[in-house]
Amino acid sequence: MEITTTSKDNATILSLNGRIDTATAPELEQAINKIIDGGQRKILLDFAGVTYISSGGLRVLLATAKKLKNPGDKFGICALSPEVMKILKLAGFTSIFSIYASEGEALAGW
């Protein structure tokens, strides 16, 4: 999985490309933790290139949500493929995270 990190409007955007599975979920978790440890409290995951998410990937998303729940923190996911959206929806995750159609829509609301 490729992770590209950019900054925009005081938020850090991680654009992900590939599968979030047993092998790559820890890599994503490390990348997110590094950003949070650096003091950034607004994180948007751009899922436009994510083709699959495993239960390990779901756990990383929840762990991030737990870390970013203070007032002023922001955590969201945007541009989900229908397949990944289905998993998040059926697992009940859409009631925890803010899910946006696009990066622009997310940042406009932050």
Add this chain to the structure above:
Amino acid sequence: MPAGNDQLVSLEWQPLPGAGGAHIFPLIRKIDTISSNSYLIQTPDAIILIDPGGLPAQAEQLMQVVTECRAASERPFFILLTHAHIDHFIAIQNTPALAVAGAAVLMVQEEGAACLERGDAAMTQAAMFNTTIVPITAGFRLITPDRRENPKEPVELCFSNGALVTVTAFPAGETSINLDRETIVFGPDSPPLEVFHTPGHSRDSICIRMGELLFIGDLLFAANPGIAGLVGWSQEDLVCSLDGIGVLLDTGEISQLCPGHGRLIPVADAQKMLPLVKRDAATLADIAEFNPDRATEIATYAEDIMEQVNQLFTVMAGRLYYISYVLDELEESGTAAELGTLINGDDIDELLDAFRTFSEEHHMKKGVSVHLALKAGQVVGKLQRTFKTDELAHIIDPGIVRRTERLLADYITIFRGFTPPREVTVADLSSLIEALIEGLTIPPISSDAVFSSTDDEKAFARVLLASIGTRPLLEDVDVVIDNAPAALFVTIDRENFADLLTYILEELVGKGSSAIRIAVCGSGGDATVSISGTAPSSSQACESQKTDRFLTGLCERAGASLSANHDENTRITYTIQANRVV
């Protein structure tokens, strides 16, 4: 009396227990479908290789040992097959040292010899593994009718390798071991070698005894899924063969069994295994033949269901994580931690990843279907063992748990050669659909149930978990049902139909459809249900194709037919056509 405790060591010469003058060099491999174990035996009069295997490298390694033996003392060389399946013999064809005419005499039960001589791709399983075989002549046919006609009369046979061998036939029924049998003596200083005809796994299967060892080929695997039903397999014969070998083991003269695949088996373990194999075999009376066409069908089905199994397990694990998250918020971390034991997400992810990688390599290398079907069988078996259905069904939506359980069970059923159970009854289609939609709309745990359990701490915890873990699929979805004006009776398998409708609704709602329209109508002998919603078209054509194929198969098992229409405006319509009872 055999001790049975001394395991033979692989790749070393050692005395063959109970057979003075004979030594054995076992080559024990990890279990796979490519090549069998091999057992090399030398006596003062002969060198005998039981099952050269399926890999040229394995045969080359054995031939090097044979060459050393012959250099030490030149003796006739025999290759003896427990049965003529390619994983036990194809190395003969691909190994020059073995293929040289006259270098070795091939010993095979007579039906196996006939298969080899006509290059029978079906009986040898060459077709199943997409392998080409060339006709091979067996110089020494075992358990032949002509020798059976003259029982107990020693016959001397002279071979091209210079050997003079004495064979005596003992027909079935002569002893309580009710199997056709021949005793072979390779020379005055050699212990006798006994051959028992044990058909079942294949028509030509034999068990071979020398001293305290019994070489059993694939007898103990013969009832396993993916093996039972192979061309040449016979349930009736297998049960008789297992009975006969059971009697032989009870004589106390055998200490270890040398299988065609995997480690040696002490006789006490084998005596425990035989009744279990027989019990399995007894259930396999009407299984379908496991041939290449069926292997392809099963492999396709495996890929389709694994896509669904993957989604269901990810959703179930996700639900548990979600409950843990909410419990943490409620400062109930202890209860949250306990949930982690219900599904080991990492182990399951690894299993599913392993299948996916295997499947990708299979398609890239154009592998044989049987390998994919077997791999899926392994993965499904492991998932079944790790899946704590009862506990999970109390916490998350029992419908998801039950569907997952059924998918896994159906695969094993089909893999074993059976048809999954189907119960087609007459039902009113509109009532069925309404009941299902209601079940997917109303939370299964009411607020009253939560409040009334507050006096009992354990009951409250359970109700709380279930109320967090079960989220009705259609709670925020606008569902419109256009029912037929009157009751519309159809013949349908209710469970499969309910599963089908749930999968379709999950597909639509999960992918973002906030409104679903269901239209039920009847026309002549047909009843039609169309379910439509709006969802973005799939970015992964392959997965979408697998899902449609899976749903079509499920609909057929429900006793109806399905078509899916994905139009350009992201509208998806599934149409189910059932048989109307007028």
